[in-house]
């Protein structure tokens with residue numbers, strides 16, 4: 001369980017988040033939505049402990065993250081930034097790197113086992129001994145997700161994990177993230193720009209506007225009015241074969 005309590009944050013005198021609060025359950029995917037610059041990345045960095053808010057706190061499993069400490073936190077929370085520095089190594093080693101918070105002086109049998117299990121789970125077994133430079137964008141994105149999962153986190157934070165992928169890989173990666181969240185009982189937060197992908201795959205929706213929570217809840221909070229207020233565009237939200245589809249209007 002993840003609870004964010006009245007978090008406010010500023011870079012110097014630039015206020016970015018103000019009084020942000022919400023609670024996310026295990027086994028659920030939440031999409032974090034809002035225009036560029038609304039504070040989404042900053043919020044993920046605060047939850048992962050990379051930035052410290054001036055006010056408020058983040059609670060994971062009833063413990064404030066400062067009490068968990070950086071070692072404990074890196075075992076609990078995995079954060080996948082928008083841009084990841086590609087490491088030149090094999091897929092196996094790249095995923096094994098995710099075990100870093102757990103590894104003592106030596107890599108254990110359990111580290112190797114976990115790495116192999118996650119590589120198989122993501123269908124990367126045929127690539128395990130290929131170099132990361134030999135992969136397509138979609139494959140590489142799965143490797144980065146695999147590395148985050150190798151941490152065995154309870155909380156998975158992903159900043160725009162599908163923005164550079166073609167539609168087939170977008171569908172595959174989103175489906176995978178939903179499956180993993182359910183089977184591993186994770187609390188997953190994904191920054192998404194594609195409202196239709198969010199509507200299709202997320203359980204919950206957190207809309208940020210000017211650094212404040214505009215709305216949080218299930219699909220029902222994503223109304224044409226909410227989208228107009230948050231994104232400043234007019235849309236229709238239609239129902240098609242049980243799916244909610246967001247259609248931007250031209251004017």
Ligand code: ADP
Pocket residue numbers: 011014016034035036037038039040041042043
């Ligand atoms: P989003 O992820 O929604 O695009 P960000 O959290 O990246 O938003 O940024 C929120 C605001 O904070 C933006 O105005 C951005 O320019 C500013 N900002 C982000 N990082 C820094 C930083 N390191 N120093 C100063 N301002 C920053």
